[in-house]
Amino acid sequence: MSKASEKAYREIREQLLRGTFKPGERLIEDDLASLCGVSRTPIREALRRLASDMFVRQIPNHGTFVIETSEHDVEDLFELRAMLEGYAAARAAHRVTADALARLNEEIARIDRALSMQGAYYLDTFLDANRSIHAIIIGLAGSERLRLMLHSLTEQSVVLGTLHRYSMEDLKRSNEHHKEIMAALRAGDAIWAQAIMTAHIHAAFRSFSRGEDDAVQDKERKD
Amino acid sequence: MSKASEKAYREIREQLLRGTFKPGERLIEDDLASLCGVSRTPIREALRRLASDMFVRQIPNHGTFVIETSEHDVEDLFELRAMLEGYAAARAAHRVTADALARLNEEIARIDRALSMQGAYYLDTFLDANRSIHAIIIGLAGSERLRLMLHSLTEQSVVLGTLHRYSMEDLKRSNEHHKEIMAALRAGDAIWAQAIMTAHIHAAFRSFSRGEDDAVQDKERKD
DNA sequence: CGAACCCATTTTGTATACAATAAGCTGATC
DNA sequence: GATCAGCTTATTGTATACAAAATGGGTTCG
Numbered sequence A, B: 001m002s003k004a005s006e007k008a009y010r011e012i013r014e015q016l017l018r019g020t021f022k023p024g025e026r027l028i029e030d031d032l033a034s035l036c037g038v039s040r041t042p043i044r045e046a047l048r049r050l051a052s053d054m055f056v057r058q059i060p061n062h063g064t065f066v067i068e069t070s071e072h073d074v075e076d077l078f079e080l081r082a083m084l085e086g087y088a089a090a091r092a093a094h095r096v097t098a099d100a101l102a103r104l105n106e107e108i109a110r111i112d113r114a115l116s117m118q119g120a121y122y123l124d125t126f127l128d129a130n131r132s133i134h135a136i137i138i139g140l141a142g143s144e145r146l147r148l149m150l151h152s153l154t155e156q157s158v159v160l161g162t163l164h165r166y167s168m169e170d171l172k173r174s175n176e177h178h179k180e181i182m183a184a185l186r187a188g189d190a191i192w193a194q195a196i197m198t199a200h201i202h203a204a205f206r207s208f209s210r211g212e213d214d215a216v217q218d219k220e221r222k223d
Numbered sequence C: 001c002g003a004a005c006c007c008a009t010t011t012t013g014t015a016t017a018c019a020a021t022a023a024g025c026t027g028a029t030c
Numbered sequence D: 001g002a003t004c005a006g007c008t009t010a011t012t013g014t015a016t017a018c019a020a021a022a023t024g025g026g027t028t029c030g
Helices: A005-019 A029-036 A040-052 A071-095 A098-117 A122-141 A146-157 A167-185 A191-223 B006-017 B027-034 B040-052 B071-095 B100-115 B122-141 B144-159 B167-186 B188-213 B213-222
Strands: A056-059 A063-066 B056-059 B063-066
Touching: A005 A040, A005 A146, A005 B071, A029 A040, A040 A063, A040 B040, A056 B167, A071 A122, A071 A146, A071 A167, A071 A191, A071 B071, A071 B144, A098 A167, A098 B100, A122 A146, A122 A167, A122 B063, A146 B071, A146 B144, A167 A191, A191 B056, B006 B027, B006 B040, B006 B100, B006 B144, B040 B056, B040 B063, B071 B122, B071 B144, B071 B167, B100 B167, B122 B144, B122 B167, B167 B188
Parallel strands: none
Antiparallel strands: A056 A063, B056 B063
């Protein structure tokens, strides 16, 4: 945690996201240790964290392997996220505060500005503000367990490469959803909030799924 | 995992459930090591697992502490379980097999027999069969992620001492729910399955909550 | 020619030793 | 008398050494 363990976690995670370690590949603790410049002890801690994040899979006495992901997995992931975030939004509608609404409004405006200015880093701004928006809503739900579960799911969607696949149209619609979610929260309408949030996640999945079509066909042709 | 780590995990978990380690108490790795008869290395692995199970809370460079639980936590836990198991039941209705129905039927009958015979271990039988029933349904849902999340939640409800609080009436109603869930699955009716499963979990919560009333009132009087 | 067994090597699991950091306590100073 | 500094001790974090287990390859036997 304090230094070596955290460093190892970040480094291995980075390599996994970069694709240096391929799905199914076995990760040797000694190799990772020399790669990260630390001993095996913090490496083992890092691998355990990555396993609980479902980035890798550990088999006792056999080693740890990079997770192999399927199309079915992606759909599963989004469905769970849609359900849990919908639930979070419903709870948030009952517990929303003026301060939270103000913060949501600021983030939503930030996305609007970034998208209209068409600057170089509009996507980074979107991703950052989007993360904040969802964090605020999940925070309003007031369940640490729920927060952890959703954190795990969003982490997993990162490793599946579901980001950077959205068109400008997708991003604009996404932010319109944000505005509607905020309206539902302000109205204290839990069912509305839940429904629009569920739609929001499903729409994101379809955007991703559309962009992925070629790769899917390639994969399936091999079988 | 293989031996020492697993032993340490089970031993510490056992002590936590027994209440030997009190909520908020700090757990010293060295003490646990001598208690379990292993070195600190597997102890640290065990503590990490227990932390991801939310049995303990780890603060970097400060130590690990037994989780402190509140009434709000219990309600939160059951609400999440109700939602997730309801979702699992809905998915199960679409994917149910004849074999699974047969196994469900056997477990339900096992509970009926145990409850009607009033034997000494009817509660153990109930708990075991109940676990099987829920495992079968979650398995039918076909989502490893969902299975893991629910496993974590049920583990947590164990540490909160939510078992051994149910009356005979509660257990009988519970098994009637099981029968109705099975009927919904056989009919392939996802909405019915989801609704009755959600009710099933909420009923369990109210049973538990009722038995807990005195303790709750004591707690609240202090504030 | 194939399969199974045994040995060498690699890799994971555990123990111990060491380093770094935090908590507690004594004593000095204001 | 209280507070803060510095030291001592206790505890966590990391490295290394050792033990157990698994993989892989080669040989032998059917």
